[in-house]
Amino acid sequence: MLYMQLEKTMFREYDIRGLVDKELTKEAAKAIGKAFGTFLLKRKIRDCIIGHDAREYSERLQDAFTEGLTSTGINAIDIGLVITPITYFAQVHFKVKGCAMITASHNPNGWSGFKLGYDYAKTLLPEDIKEIYGIIEKEKFIKGKKTGKVKKKEILNDYIKDLISKVKIKPENRAKGKSENEAQKNKKFKIVINARNGTASEIAPPLFEKAGCEVIRQFCRIDFNSPNGNADPSLDEMLNETGKKVRKEKADLGFAFDGDGDRLGIVDEKGNAIYPDRWLILLAKGILKKYPKSKIVFDVKCTKALADEISKCSGVPVMWKTGHSHIKKKAHEIKAALAGERSGHIFFLKGYYGYDDACFAGLKILEFLSEENKKMSELIDDLPKYYSSPVIHAHCNDKAKYQIVNSLIKIFKKKFPGKVNDINGARLEFEDGFGLVRASSNLPALVLVFEAKSQKRLDEIIEVFKKELSNFKEIGEWKFGG
Numbered sequence: 058m059l060y061m062q063l064e065k066t067m068f069r070e071y072d073i074r075g076l077v078d079k080e081l082t083k084e085a086a087k088a089i090g091k092a093f094g095t096f097l098l099k100r101k102i103r104d105c106i107i108g109h110d111a112r113e114y115s116e117r118l119q120d121a122f123t124e125g126l127t128s129t130g131i132n133a134i135d136i137g138l139v140i141t142p143i144t145y146f147a148q149v150h151f152k153v154k155g156c157a158m159i160t161a162s163h164n165p166n167g168w169s170g171f172k173l174g175y176d177y178a179k180t181l182l183p184e185d186i187k188e189i190y191g192i193i194e195k196e197k198f199i200k201g202k203k204t205g206k207v208k209k210k211e212i213l214n215d216y217i218k219d220l221i222s223k224v225k226i227k228p229e230n231r232a233k234g235k236s237e238n239e240a241q242k243n244k245k246f247k248i249v250i251n252a253r254n255g256t257a258s259e260i261a262p263p264l265f266e267k268a269g270c271e272v273i274r275q276f277c278r279i280d281f282n283s284p285n286g287n288a289d290p291s292l293d294e295m296l297n298e299t300g301k302k303v304r305k306e307k308a309d310l311g312f313a314f315d316g317d318g319d320r321l322g323i324v325d326e327k328g329n330a331i332y333p334d335r336w337l338i339l340l341a342k343g344i345l346k347k348y349p350k351s352k353i354v355f356d357v358k359c360t361k362a363l364a365d366e367i368s369k370c371s372g373v374p375v376m377w378k379t380g381h382s383h384i385k386k387k388a389h390e391i392k393a394a395l396a397g398e399r400s401g402h403i404f405f406l407k408g409y410y411g412y413d414d415a416c417f418a419g420l421k422i423l424e425f426l427s428e429e430n431k432k433m434s435e436l437i438d439d440l441p442k443y444y445s446s447p448v449i450h451a452h453c454n455d456k457a458k459y460q461i462v463n464s465l466i467k468i469f470k471k472k473f474p475g476k477v478n479d480i481n482g483a484r485l486e487f488e489d490g491f492g493l494v495r496a497s498s499n500l501p502a503l504v505l506v507f508e509a510k511s512q513k514r515l516d517e518i519i520e521v522f523k524k525e526l527s528n529f530k531e532i533g534e535w536k537f538g539g
């Protein structure tokens with residue numbers, strides 16, 4: 058077959074995603090396996106971890122990918138059905154630099170894809186993805202003298218044990234000043250876990266139980282048909298349903314996991330959704346207590362309150378490009394202690410291995426809560442108040458989107474000199490708020506986020522953007538995401 062026929066649109070900025078059987082056929086998966094094997098061998102890597110998410114066809118695609126990969130001579134360690142962070146953990150645990158996770162993350166049923174890595178806590182960057190596509194296009198596959206071996210390995214228990222050993226949730230704090238009876242009741246965190254039948258369904262609940270929590274399971278039975286909707290905690294809808302359950306159960310917190318368990322959503326004890334850039338402030342405070350003056354990296358979509366609070370706690374705030382591979386790379390380069398994205402990808406470099414892991418972020422939030430001995434809503438209320446918009450998407454075709462953003466950068470620089478941060482799109486910074494427009498990396502859309510000290514000011518900033526964007530006929534209606 059001609060590998061050149063593989064849809065180029067599957068090869069995105071940081072990973073590969075496609076519609077199963079249409080774009081992502083068995084042959085395609087095999088070709089990607091061969092190309093990735095070739096890519097690894099060029100970097101003198103001879104072993105690769107392989108895991109897959111909970112979808113009907115994931116195992117089938119893993120087999121095809123493995124066939125391609127091992128044909129280059131690479132040995133594979135098959136860890137089976139896992140959340141993405143476990144695949145990264147397996148790299149560290151088994152000291153294997155290559156990794157491949159077969160997943161389409163939170164995409165609906167019918168999609169699959171590949172998250173690939175070639176060093177600890179290092180996933181592919183846009184230039185790496187291009188290289189892999191180039192290998193397939195030119196069919197420049199290395200053929201091994203011998204086919205690589207495949208070994209199956211169990212990892213879940215080691216992962217759970219390791220994570221729990223890295224946090225100190227202090228139940229005794231929560232019992233302080235309470236009667237014996239009350240103390241017993243209060244000691245344990247009661248948490249709702251909503252996995253929306255995704256891969257985290259049967260992994261996160263036992264982990265948090267072993268960490269000493271009482272876990273209320275919400276949609277924690279794996280179901281390939283996602284009967285309760287996509288597992289995507291950046292959707293307000295998923296957070297609201299988690300919030301409802303928290304209120305009903307009188308829980309301390311609710312955790313919502315995305316389809317492959319690398320992104321986390323949180324709701325407080327009142328059932329209110331808290332955007333990740335806000336609870337990231339709590340994690341930053343916790344890490345700065347332990348590692349003063351550390352650098353903390355976050356993406357351009359994050360609240361101003363985050364940078365302000367990091368500085369207040371004598372940390373160094375570093376704003377960087379959106380995209381988990383970019384954030385991870387930057388954080389490692391500048392030796393940051395912690396990094397995070399508004400989308401819910403959180404990376405601990407101090408005290409953990411530096412990749413995004415929703416379970417670990419959840420444990421660290423519980424650790425912080427138990428240290429402070431306050432409720433989640435109280436901790437959030439203590440932070441500087443900003444009014445913020447959800448993440449907004451406006452349709453704009455892939456060809457036009459980058460050019461339009463470049464034009465907007467120029468226009469804003471002219472109109473608001475010294476106020477435009479163009480690390481990634483245009484972030485217009487005011488004393489009392491900001492507005493951001495950037496090209497989405499995986500959708501034909503522009504992404505917009507706004508924030509201000511008052512609702513009135515928020516509306517004003519939004520108006521500035523609305524006016525400028527209305528001059529481009531390629532830009533569609535604004536859709537409020539999460």
Ligand SMILES: [Zn+2]
Binds near residue numbers: 162
């Ligand atoms: Zn994910």
